[in-house]
Amino acid sequence: MVKADYGIRRLVLDVLKPHKPSIVNVALKLSRVDGVSGVNCILSEVDQETENIKVIVEGVNIDFDELSGALEDLGAVIHSVDGVVAGRKLVEDVETPQDK
Amino acid sequence: MVKADYGIRRLVLDVLKPHKPSIVNVALKLSRVDGVSGVNCILSEVDQETENIKVIVEGVNIDFDELSGALEDLGAVIHSVDGVVAGRKLVEDVETPQDK
Amino acid sequence: MVKADYGIRRLVLDVLKPHKPSIVNVALKLSRVDGVSGVNCILSEVDQETENIKVIVEGVNIDFDELSGALEDLGAVIHSVDGVVAGRKLVEDVETPQDK
Amino acid sequence: MVKADYGIRRLVLDVLKPHKPSIVNVALKLSRVDGVSGVNCILSEVDQETENIKVIVEGVNIDFDELSGALEDLGAVIHSVDGVVAGRKLVEDVETPQDK
Amino acid sequence: MVKADYGIRRLVLDVLKPHKPSIVNVALKLSRVDGVSGVNCILSEVDQETENIKVIVEGVNIDFDELSGALEDLGAVIHSVDGVVAGRKLVEDVETPQDK
Amino acid sequence: MVKADYGIRRLVLDVLKPHKPSIVNVALKLSRVDGVSGVNCILSEVDQETENIKVIVEGVNIDFDELSGALEDLGAVIHSVDGVVAGRKLVEDVETPQDK
Amino acid sequence: MVKADYGIRRLVLDVLKPHKPSIVNVALKLSRVDGVSGVNCILSEVDQETENIKVIVEGVNIDFDELSGALEDLGAVIHSVDGVVAGRKLVEDVETPQDK
Numbered sequence: 201m202v203k204a205d206y207g208i209r210r211l212v213l214d215v216l217k218p219h220k221p222s223i224v225n226v227a228l229k230l231s232r233v234d235g236v237s238g239v240n241c242i243l244s245e246v247d248q249e250t251e252n253i254k255v256i257v258e259g260v261n262i263d264f265d266e267l268s269g270a271l272e273d274l275g276a277v278i279h280s281v282d283g284v285v286a287g288r289k290l291v292e293d294v295e296t297p298q299d300k
Numbered sequence: 301m302v303k304a305d306y307g308i309r310r311l312v313l314d315v316l317k318p319h320k321p322s323i324v325n326v327a328l329k330l331s332r333v334d335g336v337s338g339v340n341c342i343l344s345e346v347d348q349e350t351e352n353i354k355v356i357v358e359g360v361n362i363d364f365d366e367l368s369g370a371l372e373d374l375g376a377v378i379h380s381v382d383g384v385v386a387g388r389k390l391v392e393d394v395e396t397p398q399d400k
Numbered sequence: 401m402v403k404a405d406y407g408i409r410r411l412v413l414d415v416l417k418p419h420k421p422s423i424v425n426v427a428l429k430l431s432r433v434d435g436v437s438g439v440n441c442i443l444s445e446v447d448q449e450t451e452n453i454k455v456i457v458e459g460v461n462i463d464f465d466e467l468s469g470a471l472e473d474l475g476a477v478i479h480s481v482d483g484v485v486a487g488r489k490l491v492e493d494v495e496t497p498q499d500k
Numbered sequence: 501m502v503k504a505d506y507g508i509r510r511l512v513l514d515v516l517k518p519h520k521p522s523i524v525n526v527a528l529k530l531s532r533v534d535g536v537s538g539v540n541c542i543l544s545e546v547d548q549e550t551e552n553i554k555v556i557v558e559g560v561n562i563d564f565d566e567l568s569g570a571l572e573d574l575g576a577v578i579h580s581v582d583g584v585v586a587g588r589k590l591v592e593d594v595e596t597p598q599d600k
Numbered sequence: 601m602v603k604a605d606y607g608i609r610r611l612v613l614d615v616l617k618p619h620k621p622s623i624v625n626v627a628l629k630l631s632r633v634d635g636v637s638g639v640n641c642i643l644s645e646v647d648q649e650t651e652n653i654k655v656i657v658e659g660v661n662i663d664f665d666e667l668s669g670a671l672e673d674l675g676a677v678i679h680s681v682d683g684v685v686a687g688r689k690l691v692e693d694v695e696t697p698q699d700k
Numbered sequence: 701m702v703k704a705d706y707g708i709r710r711l712v713l714d715v716l717k718p719h720k721p722s723i724v725n726v727a728l729k730l731s732r733v734d735g736v737s738g739v740n741c742i743l744s745e746v747d748q749e750t751e752n753i754k755v756i757v758e759g760v761n762i763d764f765d766e767l768s769g770a771l772e773d774l775g776a777v778i779h780s781v782d783g784v785v786a787g788r789k790l791v792e793d794v795e796t797p798q799d800k
Numbered sequence: 801m802v803k804a805d806y807g808i809r810r811l812v813l814d815v816l817k818p819h820k821p822s823i824v825n826v827a828l829k830l831s832r833v834d835g836v837s838g839v840n841c842i843l844s845e846v847d848q849e850t851e852n853i854k855v856i857v858e859g860v861n862i863d864f865d866e867l868s869g870a871l872e873d874l875g876a877v878i879h880s881v882d883g884v885v886a887g888r889k890l891v892e893d894v895e896t897p898q899d900k
């Protein structure tokens with residue numbers, strides 16, 4: 201039996217961007233990417249020319265390449281992919297003593 | 301298929317304002333902006349002439365320009381946009397070890 | 401279309417009052433103000449002649465002027481308005497890295 | 501229109517009492533006071549002759565005078581009223597940056 | 601009208617006991633006491649001859665004397681009663697600034 | 701009236717074991733013990749020859765002797781029983797100021 | 801009566817991998833392993849050649865060997881198994897004073 205494929209369900213990204221366009225525009229643009237049902241953009245660090253934003257994207261079968269492309273179009277770049285959830289069930293983090 | 305557009309669902313703003321009008325009036329005025337279904341204004345810092353308030357606005361297709369305009373009319377200015385949620389699903393922040 | 405107006409939904413107040421009347425009487429009196437559906441009074445600081453209480457009031461279209469008047473009648477004064485929620489949806493605070 | 505009156509819904513008390521009667525008996529006695537639907541007594545500090553207990557009482561139209569009287573009958577005294585909730589809605593505390 | 605009496609609904613006990621019988625046997629024995637619907641025994645401190653366990657008992661009209669007797673039969677003794685809940689509603693603790 | 705007996709509902713164990721068999725095998729074996737409906741094994745400390753694991757077992761009328769036997773068969777030993785829940789209701793821990 | 805076997809329900813793994821393939825690909829590949837209904841991959845530490853990721857996998861009768869094999873195929877290795885849940889009920893961790 202072939203499993204239905206839910207693909208990427210959530211991404212947590214550290215994104216570096218110039219001050220313009222604003223995070224309002226980044227959030228709106230990413231919310232229109234294929235597979236995305238919602239976006240949360242959070243300002244994490246502001247420097248003179250650039251700022252770091254944390255981007256949480258949720259959906260079903262999120263198209264990662266389209267998402268990266270959309271960020272590039274805005275002059276932004278993915279600095280690191282800090283979390284990925286995939287599959288039918290949206291699995292959350294579970295704390296263990298090994299997390300220190 | 302064209303996706304229904306839910307636009308801006310939540311904004312978290314750091315707003316600088318004179319002591320008058322009071323945050324009661326700011327909250328009431330913003331609650332009447334197009335697309336806004338609720339507003340939370342929180343006093344964060346009080347100086348001699350001004351005060352900083354944290355403003356959380358939630359709704360569907362929130363009109364950011366009308367919102368900024370409403371704040372300007374009150375003599376207030378958006379100091380920074382600290383968070384934006386967009387899309388059908390109201391995505392919440394997710395902690396990761398990279399948040400430090 | 402005119403939006404139904406829900407007005408003030410919640411107030412968080414820092415109130416300065418003499419020891420008498422007691423916070424029991426303050427809570428009872430405020431619970432009868434127009435638009436108020438519930439009141440929580442919390443003792444935060446006790447001085448020789450006065451005490452500070454945190455007052456949380458919730459309801460729909462809370463009448464701020466009647467509320468201030470009720471407090472004045474009790475010999476109390478609003479020291480600061482620390483939070484205001486307005487609109488149809490009772491929006492809660494959302495933490496961001498900018499809260500420090 | 502006259503509002504239905506729900507009176508006192510919750511009290512948080514700091515009570516000073518001798519070691520006897522035990523907090524088991526205090527809790528049982530207070531649970532029978534008019535308007536009280538439940539009582540939680542928590543040992544907070546033990547001294548040689550006395551002990552401090554935190555008393556949380558919940559109900560509808562709690563009779564504060566009967567409650568104080570019941571405590572007096574047990575040789576206990578209300579040291580301070582640390583919280584009062586009144587009205588139809590049981591309003592909870594809301595944190596703000598002004599709480600420090 | 602006579603109120604239905606729900607008596608003791610929860611007890612939090614600090615119990616001192618020898619290493620034998622084990623906390624497994626203590627929990628099983630207490631779960632059979634009149635009025636008890638469940639027991640949680642937690643090891644809090646181990647000394648050479650004895651150990652302290654925290655015992656949380658929940659139910660309706662818990663028979664405190666039978667409970668103390670059951671503990672005595674096991675060679676254990678109630679060191680202090682740290683919390684008691686009584687009445688129809690299982691009232692939980694509520695934090696206030698006076699808790700320090 | 702004889703009370704239905706639900707026996708042991710939860711055990712929290714500190715278990716010492718050699719590195720082999722793995723905690724995957726420990727969890728699978730314990731999940732088949734009489735009365736057990738689920739097992740959570742958490743790595744807490746790793747030494748050169750041995751490791752400590754925290755084992756949480758939940759069910760109804762858990763057979764403690766069969767459980768100990770199963771652990772022994774795997775070359776593991778119960779170092780301490782840190783928590784036991786018994787009875788119809790799965791009672792949770794309740795914090796008090798005496799927990800320090 | 802033979803118990804239905806739910807096998808492994810959750811694994812928490814500390815995985816060491818080269819920078820390529822990305823954690824997006826790791827999450828997608830693991831989500832297709834037999835018995836897996838969801839995967840969460842979290843970046844925990846980045847070094848020059850390698851990175852550590854925390855992998856949480858949930859499902860029913862998760863095939864641990866297929867999972868390890870899938871990781872090996874990606875050039876990754878399980879550094880330690882930090883948590884395992886097995887059985888019908890997904891048992892969560894329970895804090896005790898012995899956790900320090």
